[in-house]
Amino acid sequence: MKIKLLDIAHGRSGDKGDAANVGIIAYDDNGYNIIKKELTVENVKKHFAGICLGEVERFELPNLKALNFLLHNTLGGGGTVSLKHDAQGKTLAAALLRMEIEIYE
Amino acid sequence: MKEKIKIASGQGFWGDLIDAPYHQIIKGDIDYLVMDYLAEVTMSILQKQKNKNPELGYAKDIPELMKRILPLIKEKNIKVITNGGGVNPIACANAVLEVAKNLGIKNLKIGIVLGDNIKDNIDSFISSGAQLRNMETDESIELVKDRILSANVYFGAFPIVEALQKGAEIVITGRTTDTGLTLAPMIYEFGWSEIDYDLLSAGTVAGHILECGAQSSGGNFLGDWQSIPNMAEIGFPIAEAYPNGEVIITKHPNTGGRVSFETVAEQLLYEIGDPKSYITPDCIADFTSIKLEDLGNDRVKVYDVKGFPETEFYKVSCSYSDGYSAISTLTYSWPQALTKAKAADEILRKRLANLLLQFDEIKTEFVGYNSTHGPLAVQLDEENINEIMLRVGVRSHDYKSVERFGKEIAPLILTGPPAVTGFAGGRPKPSEVVAYWPALISKKLVNPNIEIIEL
Structure with a gap:
């Protein structure tokens, strides 16, 4: 069964220079196990192809059932230099929640 | 020592809801009002204003706000801490003093934190051995030195603590970390030492939760946003802090918005890098140690925060054309x-x-x-x-x-x-x-300087 990440998690994103930070929080422990397994650096990098032009770093926060990603070289030069409409990456957490995940029951 | 203090966020950025600080004062009891006005881009804008008129260069909302709240904060004994002094905290403090005079207020002590603005001393810092290389690209400052518009060191909580110890009722700073504004009253009221890294980290985490205003109390909430009640009258967050480092995040009763595990967790993840190493001038907080407990009724307990010693550097933020x-x-x-x-x-x-x-x-x-x-x-x-x-x-x-x-x-x-x-x-x-040029500078080279002006 395919689900959208949106169904099991929420999050918030913002800017850190030219990198965007994307925090994803699972609603429950089961959801956290899923995101820990599915949101690998490779999968996130692939999802953001054409948006994130640099490295992806991943950090775990089990205390919040959350993962934090740093997407380097993503914001078109950073907050004040960028010509992007979303120069601060505010909508990128929502963009990651678009991801479809295969769940095996 | 007080058993607890209530620190209220009044502003998440310069341009936030104008009435939010006023509502924090009148809709319930608080001890401190903290207001963050400075985004990175703000410093260069303020520097340009100051270049044109040496009396400007601070958040002009502050004197306007003070007209409204000064009599109330005197009556209720609420202290105000803000970084809205920008590149001209002295002019900001003088403007507030002028407002107080016009309101007929008889006595008022304002603390000013100075020393963060290093724009005019960059050459002397370089000759003292500060490299100021770009933290991200490792490039030499020489590339941009002639185009620098503003250069400020991020101070932490302790200069604000010193101003409070000298009796300041209002503390106006230049570039201070957003988290320092909230941490400072905890250090001051509870007598936390500068090596109590777990406590300093607990206050830092509370500061991170408060620094973007209503973003932790239901605003910009990516969970079930439609369930957030009455966003039109959203209550800004309040940190109820205890001497042992426990903090309860809440908001005034009868305001809109929501404080829950989810709304606080989203803000904890906002604009962080490695969660094990949240670096401030005061400490390094470990965000993976934070425990959150949703107590219901818009109350979330934040506890068990662990921290580590601070680094030997201040961060410098330079802006250049x-x-x-x-x-x-x-x-x-x-x-x-x-x-x-x-x-x-x-x-x-x-x-x-x-x-x-x-x-x-x-x-x-x-x-x-x-x-x-x-x-x-x-x-x-x-x-x-x-x-x-x-x-x-x-x-x-x-x-x-x-x-x-x-x-x-x-x-x-x-x-x-x-x-x-x-x-x-x-x-x-x-x-x-x-554009921005983030760099580091040895703490030995820069010293905060606290001034008090009073009526």
């Missing part, structure tokens, strides 16, 4: 709105190329289609698109190229695809691009 940019938009209606907008972009780019203009970047986005999620946007069915906004931005070190770009937009209305509108604002003028 890096060319010019302009952005313009046109709106195309049904039918074939997206196709028309794409055709207009091609026509525009051909004209810019024919003119041999020099750009570092030309960026086209289609608002209503892909301006937020880029290649992740779902393909649209042309028949069902009502309208699309074409948004084109250019950036260049050649002013004339950017200026000419501004003159090539409006003509598209009469010389391009049909059913187009939305060019009412006139030609976009080139604006200066302000």
Whole structure:
């Protein structure tokens, strides 16, 4: 069964220079196990192809059932230099929640 | 020692709800009001204002706000801490003192934290051994030294603590960490030492939760946002702090919004890097140690925070001039709105190329289609698109190229695809691009300096 990440998690994103930070929080422990397994650096990098032009770093926060990603070289030069409409990456957490995940029951 | 103190966030950025600090004061009891006015871009704007008029360079909202709240904070014994002094905290403090005089207030002590502004001493710092290399690219400061618009050290909580110890009722700082504004009253009231790293980290975490205003109390909440009650009258967050480092995040009763595990967790993840190493001038907080407990009724307990010793450096944020940019938009209606907008972009780019203009970047986005999620946007069915906004931005070190770009937009209305509108604002003028240069400087080289002025 395919689900959208949106169904099991929420999050918030913002800017850190030219990198965007994307925090994803699972609603429950089961959801956290899923995101820990599915949101690998490779999968996130692939999802953001054409948006994130640099490295992806991943950090775990089990205390919040959350993962934090740093997407380097993503914001078109950073907050004040960028010509992007979303120069601060505010909508990128929502963009990651678009991801479809295969769940095996 | 007080058993607990209540610290209220009154402003998440310069431009936030004007009435929020007033509501924090009148809708319930608080001990401290903290207000963050400074984003990175703000410092360069304030520096430009100060260059034109030496009496400016601070958040001008502050004297206006003080007219309204000074009698109340005197009556209720509420202390105010803000970094809205920008690049001219003394002028800001003098303006507040003037407001107090006009209100007939008899006595008032204002603490000013100075020493963060190093713009005029960069050469002497370099000759003292400060490299100020770019933290991200490792480039030499020499590349941008002649174009620097502002340069400020981020101080932490302790200079504010010193001002409070000297009796300040209002503390006005320049560049201070957002978290320091909230941590300082805890250190001051509970007598926390500068090596109590777990406690300093607990206060830092509380500061991170408060620093963006209502973003932790239901605003910009990506969970079930439609369930957040009464966002029109959203309550800003309040940290109820205890001497053992426990903090309860809450908001005043009878206000809108929500404080829950989810709303606080989202803010904890906002703009962080490695969660094990949240670096401030006061400590390094470990965000993976934070425990959150949702107590219900808009109360979330934050506890068990662990921390480590601070580094030997202050962060420096320099801004420098890096060319010019302009952005313009046109709106195309049904039918074939997206196709028309794409055709207009091609026509525009051909004209810019024919003119041999020099750009570092030309960026086209289609608002209503892909301006937020880029290649992740779902393909649209042309028949069902009502309208699309074409948004084109250019950036260049050649002013004339950017200026000419501004003159090539409006003509598209009469010389391009049909059913187009939305060019009412006139030609976009080139604006200066302000870029950032983050660096580190040894704490031994910079010292905060606290002044008190009083009535």
